[in-house]
Amino acid sequence: MEVLEQGIGKLFTDPDADKAREFFRKKSRRMENKLMTLKDAIAKYVHDGDYLAIGGFGAIRTPIAACHEIVRQGRKKLAFCGHTSTHDFQILAAGKCFNRVDIAYIIGLEARGLSAVARKYMESGEVEVTEWTNYCLSARMKAAAMGVSFVPIRNIMGTDTFKYSGAKKIKCPFTGQYYVLMPALYPDVSVIHVHEADIYGNSRIRGITISDLDLARASKHLIITAERIVSTETFRNEPTYTSIPFYLADAVCEVPFGSYPGNMPYEYFSDEEHLREWLHTEKDAEAFEQFLEENIYSCETHFDYIRKNGGIEKMWKLRAKELMVNNDTE
Amino acid sequence: MADYSAMEMMICSAARELEDGSTVGVGTGAPCAAAMLAQKTGSPNLTIMFEAGGIAPLLPEMPISVGDSRTTWKAVMASGMCEIMETACRGMLDYTFLGGAQIDMYGNLNSTRIGDDHQKPKVRFPGSGGANDFGSFAWRMMVMTPQDAKRFVERVSYITTPGWLEGGNSRAKSGLPLNAGPYKIITNMAVMDFEPESKRMRIISINHGYSEKDVLDNCGFELLKAPKISETSPPADEELRILRDEVDPLKLVIGR
Numbered sequence: 001m002e003v004l005e006q007g008i009g010k011l012f013t014d015p016d017a018d019k020a021r022e023f024f025r026k027k028s029r030r031m032e033n034k035l036m037t038l039k040d041a042i043a044k045y046v047h048d049g050d051y052l053a054i055g056g057f058g059a060i061r062t063p064i065a066a067c068h069e070i071v072r073q074g075r076k077k078l079a080f081c082g083h084t085s086t087h088d089f090q091i092l093a094a095g096k097c098f099n100r101v102d103i104a105y106i107i108g109l110e111a112r113g114l115s116a117v118a119r120k121y122m123e124s125g126e127v128e129v130t131e132w133t134n135y136c137l138s139a140r141m142k143a144a145a146m147g148v149s150f151v152p153i154r155n156i157m158g159t160d161t162f163k164y165s166g167a168k169k170i171k172c173p174f175t176g177q178y179y180v181l182m183p184a185l186y187p188d189v190s191v192i193h194v195h196e197a198d199i200y201g202n203s204r205i206r207g208i209t210i211s212d213l214d215l216a217r218a219s220k221h222l223i224i225t226a227e228r229i230v231s232t233e234t235f236r237n238e239p240t241y242t243s244i245p246f247y248l249a250d251a252v253c254e255v256p257f258g259s260y261p262g263n264m265p266y267e268y269f270s271d272e273e274h275l276r277e278w279l280h281t282e283k284d285a286e287a288f289e290q291f292l293e294e295n296i297y298s299c300e301t302h303f304d305y306i307r308k309n310g311g312i313e314k315m316w317k318l319r320a321k322e323l324m325v326n327n328d329t330e
Numbered sequence: 331m332a333d334y335s336a337m338e339m340m341i342c343s344a345a346r347e348l349e350d351g352s353t354v355g356v357g358t359g360a361p362c363a364a365a366m367l368a369q370k371t372g373s374p375n376l377t378i379m380f381e382a383g384g385i386a387p388l389l390p391e392m393p394i395s396v397g398d399s400r401t402t403w404k405a406v407m408a409s410g411m412c413e414i415m416e417t418a419c420r421g422m423l424d425y426t427f428l429g430g431a432q433i434d435m436y437g438n439l440n441s442t443r444i445g446d447d448h449q450k451p452k453v454r455f456p457g458s459g460g461a462n463d464f465g466s467f468a469w470r471m472m473v474m475t476p477q478d479a480k481r482f483v484e485r486v487s488y489i490t491t492p493g494w495l496e497g498g499n500s501r502a503k504s505g506l507p508l509n510a511g512p513y514k515i516i517t518n519m520a521v522m523d524f525e526p527e528s529k530r531m532r533i534i535s536i537n538h539g540y541s542e543k544d545v546l547d548n549c550g551f552e553l554l555k556a557p558k559i560s561e562t563s564p565p566a567d568e569e570l571r572i573l574r575d576e577v578d579p580l581k582l583v584i585g586r
Contacts, residue, residue, distance in 0.1 A: 107455070123454050131457065134415075154505070155419075180505075208382050208408045211411045272394065
């Protein structure tokens, strides 16, 4: 197959399927207890220079507690997968944790506006970027999950998104139609927030899965953060509902409200007031430094952060908002 | 005639474009309002899809994110990105609405950057997200945007999402799926389509209160004109009532 055109963007990961197989050959398949604290999981599996991907999408089911912990532990020089990455991107940009980004959607918080800090960092020239689209990144994860080094898709041709990507254009040997090849994306480590997990890493996701089923399978190491730890019987009784099987996971952390201030489907809605506070405070460098100290650096766990932002009462209100019930008795 | 804002006008125009029984991929804001209004007026069997995976929700209110819980409220399926984009690539997504910081005469969109140094741009925007995907695959891509000469430029400085590329048959030659592309551009001043041969943007109707000169003066390139330019039908009282009372009672979009 002849390459007709190719993007000038750099690949931050190796798409080689045999090298990935060699890695997965050595990955444990034991059904063993992987419960640990989030602090230990980040310390053990997220290293400076790693390629990191975050599950969820646009502050929905994103592992925010894990992002805080990565910033707290001062990880640097990560490569990052910006697949509609909103509040998670904002947090990691505040910590200047990454210096390479595969971009589909960054900086913005969708209808809420743009992050001033993330934007400034991306305009500084300190971050190396390669352009993609959301579907490109999904397809790249899908290729890795399939155990192949690329998949062909039909978008981005003729655009600058292709020019600045790491994709290649070819002609189909069957039909003569053109395709762009998406190189497999095998992240060194991913964090996915789920509704329920057991101590081995079997996990259930409710609501949209976005690209997380492929991401879980594509990742060399996978940290699961869960709203709740449940018994393995829960999975064995209803195996239809398992989203992620245990052998994909390296660590399991119980982090209730782990997506706060984002939205966790069927559990709690996003805290729009607090997200606005983030966007607003970012505009004043000194105030933002204090804000980060208060909300991230001085917190030991996600519970501390939640306590500082309205505690269980706030969570209760966000739960009512999520379920669209009125719990206002005042 | 009823009193209405430019945003309400655009939403009503857009809603009328969505044929009953079709599918539409939407983002947050005005496009979502247009799709919801269409469902409550002429197109009750319009299926709304969100790129993150929500299929056919009964939207109880405006979503904040294209993946938030409202996008699957009483939906028929909570799927994922590949499900939606593969459906679009197979040819089952009829419409989408997109936007950008810049749009050119062929409907190409820029939502990535201003300035030539890609690694150190003068202004960095969020990027494609799912826009290039929907714009590549949906049969008919539409844009709802306020119109001014800074946004409507001769050539976008960066093509994030394909319009008709260089015009003519350049899009077909690029390898993108055939016969799909920009369809209508709906602004506060007018509605534009694309001349079938050159694929250049042209005026087809002008909104009440604006002149042809207004439309031309607020565009950074030479707009073509359809053989007959009409006045865009203004919003009907019933459309406005539904939009204000049922679609966006909190004025999240129409209040802008």
